[in-house]
Amino acid sequence: MSYEYRHILVAVDLTKDSSRVLERALPIARRNDNAKISIMHTLEPLGFAYGGDIPMDLTSIQDQLDEHARERLAEVADPHGIPRENQHVVIGMPDSEIHRFSAEHGVDLIVVGSHGRHGFALLLGSTSTGVLHGAQCDVLAVRVGTEENSEE
Known part of the structure; x- marks a missing residue:
């Protein structure tokens, strides 16, 4: 039985911590x-x-958000040589879309940032918790958002 990963999905929120999450996946891929x-x-x-319940067409605003997200994603991915065809912006609920993408594309490792919430915030749920509980493959939760991480 092989434990080699062939396809790694890095799920990012496009905050300043997104590069940290991607940088944890790169040596695993190598x-x-x-x-x-x-x-x-x-x-x-x-x-x-x-x-x-909004009585207006939100299509053009959604398209603008999509384009902005694609630009930000490229800013994170391009410096690391991730080809544009491997950069994906999708519309939907994050944990559901990550699971769908993983199943459709043969992903065997998901790397996602986690803020390490606890107490009441944990009860409300988070994307990383949702990904972990529904994933059909390995999940690496990268701790982000702490003071010691942001100083590096």
Whole structure:
């Protein structure tokens, strides 16, 4: 039985910690015969944020958000040589879209940032928790957002 990873999905939120999450995946890919890396950001549909009760067409705003997310994702991925065809911006709920992408593209490792929430914040859930609980492959949660991490 082989434990080599062939396709790694890095899920990012496009904050300043996104590079840290990607940088944790890169050496894993190198150690696994240069495994393919895909990087993904998920935009929640504007209709979800406003309950779908807005009497206007949000398509152009959603398109602008999509374009901005693609530009930001490229800023994170391009310096590390991640080809544009492996950079994905999708619309939907983050944990569901990460699971869908992983299943459709044969991902065997998901790398996601985690803020290490506890107590009440943990009860409310997080993307990393949702990814972990529904994943059909290994998940690496990279601790982000702490003072000691942000000083590096």
